[in-house]
Amino acid sequence: MMNILGPLWNTIPDFWTMIWQNNIRKIIMLINLVKTGMLRYATCFYWPDGEMPREFGNLILTLQSEKERPDYVSRQISIEDKMTKEKRTVYQYHFTAWPDNILPDPIYLALFHKHVMTDHSDVEKGKILVHCKAGIGLTGMYIGLDALYEEGCVTGCVDIVKFVKKMRQSRKNMVHIPSYPKFVQYLTTQLPLPDTKIDFRNMVWNRHSSTIVMFINEPTEAELVYAAKDHTFSCGYFTMKITRRENEEYDITDYPKLSVLCKLMNMKSTRVSMSHNAVTVVSCDGAKNYGLFCTFSNAVFSMTIDDNADIYLLTRLIQLRRPEVLAHFEEYRLCYEALNFYLESLNVKNNV
Numbered sequence: 001m002m003n004i005l006g007p008l009w010n011t012i013p014d015f016w017t018m019i020w021q022n023n024i025r026k027i028i029m030l031i032n033l034v035k036t037g038m039l040r041y042a043t044c045f046y047w048p049d050g051e052m053p054r055e056f057g058n059l060i061l062t063l064q065s066e067k068e069r070p071d072y073v074s075r076q077i078s079i080e081d082k083m084t085k086e087k088r089t090v091y092q093y094h095f096t097a098w099p100d101n102i103l104p105d106p107i108y109l110a111l112f113h114k115h116v117m118t119d120h121s122d123v124e125k126g127k128i129l130v131h132c133k134a135g136i137g138l139t140g141m142y143i144g145l146d147a148l149y150e151e152g153c154v155t156g157c158v159d160i161v162k163f164v165k166k167m168r169q170s171r172k173n174m175v176h177i178p179s180y181p182k183f184v185q186y187l188t189t190q191l192p193l194p195d196t197k198i199d200f201r202n203m204v205w206n207r208h209s210s211t212i213v214m215f216i217n218e219p220t221e222a223e224l225v226y227a228a229k230d231h232t233f234s235c236g237y238f239t240m241k242i243t244r245r246e247n248e249e250y251d252i253t254d255y256p257k258l259s260v261l262c263k264l265m266n267m268k269s270t271r272v273s274m275s276h277n278a279v280t281v282v283s284c285d286g287a288k289n290y291g292l293f294c295t296f297s298n299a300v301f302s303m304t305i306d307d308n309a310d311i312y313l314l315t316r317l318i319q320l321r322r323p324e325v326l327a328h329f330e331e332y333r334l335c336y337e338a339l340n341f342y343l344e345s346l347n348v349k350n351n352v
Contacts, residue, residue: 001146003130003139003171006031012046013056019090020059020079025126027092028116030138047077047092058082064089070301071097071108074119091120107317111310113145140167191216191284201238203280210277213268215256215289255334256289258341265297265342291318291325296338303343311335 002022006029007015019027048054048063055061064076075092093116097108132138144167148158186207191214192200204212234240256264268279283290295318299309315326315335326332 001128001130001143003143006131006133007044007046009044012044015046016056016059016061016079019129020081020088022129023088023126024129025088025090026116026120026128027090028128028130028142029092029094030130030132030142032096047075055082070298071095071105072112072115074115093119105317105320107313107320109142109145111313111317113142113149114310114313140164140171143167189280189282190287191282198238205238207278207280209280211268211271211279213264213279213281213293215281215283215293217284255292255330258334258338261293261296261334261338262342262345264293265300268297269300287322287324287327291315291322292331292334292338294318295326295335296342299335299339300342303339309339311339 002024004018018024048061050063053060053062058081060080060082062078062080064078066073066075073094073096075094077090077092078087079090080087093112095109095112097105097112130139130142144160144163148160148163151163152158186203189200189203203209272279281290281294295311295314298314298317299311302309302314311332315332318325326335
């Protein structure tokens with residue numbers, strides 16, 4: 001596994017020449033394209049975009065496919081040598097949930113690492129290249145994760161400090177960790193109280209959420225979020241108007257039926273495809289049915305993109321923020337059954 005700093009605008013041809021000469025087949029990019037000033041980015045846009053190929057020296061690069069996920073993007077790039085007409089395929093894995101100087105969510109990183117290891121595992125053996133901005137901090141952490149994972153599988157134990165020292169013998173300041181600030185991301189909320197309705201609306205507004213999925217016990221509880229009877233609903237500085245209403249009531253004594261979960265998922269997906277905004281999930285206590293619905297939705301998305309879904313890891317992503325969700329085996333079982341029911345309804349071959 002090779003590691004370098006991210007290419008600069010004037011070194012992109014050298015970067016791709018190195019890729020070709022070293023027979024690199026996978027590129028792991030650990031930094032976002034974030035603007036740092038006028039028309040300047042923390043790292044440069046060095047790969048082809050869309051249908052237009054890019055040429056660097058004797059090499060012609062063409063983007064064959066691109067799949068975007070919540071935390072990373074995978075790209076398949078074709079490289080052709082104009083002189084010899086030889087063609088190769090390179091896969092780039094762009095981890096977007098790791099901004100510079102901020103620690104990533106460990107489960108997101110674990111999912112990303114697993115995908116890199118298993119995706120196109122049958123490709124012709126070649127080297128793997130890892131880069132971030134400077135090639136030491138984030139790159140060192142990823143290389144350490146990969147190497148220590150293999151060591152742990154073989155020996156059953158790992159020595160993190162020893163391995164970091166070993167990396168620093170080859171390159172100074174590897175796994176250089178500045179003062180990483182903590183960051184919080186809202187994923188769900190409990191049903192607002194009468195005196196917190198304004199706070200709830202502020203959160204929805206500030207998060208640019210245009211879709212709200214609610215799990216409530218009594219129909220009257222809906223009035224805490226929207227106007228259940230009147231067409232206009234005022235709350236603090238906000239005035240909401242219901243332009244269309246379609247009432248469908250479902251009896252959810254304990255957990256929703258599989259058909260109900262699938263219908264909610266389809267309605268949510270339709271809304272997201274129209275607005276591309278955040279989704280707010282509301283439950284009475286902020287936990288029950290929320291974890292089930294979100295894990296199921298994420299599993300469907302994963303199946304759509306990658307033809308497989310790891311429900312355990314998807315669950316852990318949510319439990320990192322709300323440990324109380326999916327606390328019972330019955331909820332895990334329902335996740336699998338709901339995903340299977342959904343895929344069968346679409347006649348999609350699954351690999352769960």
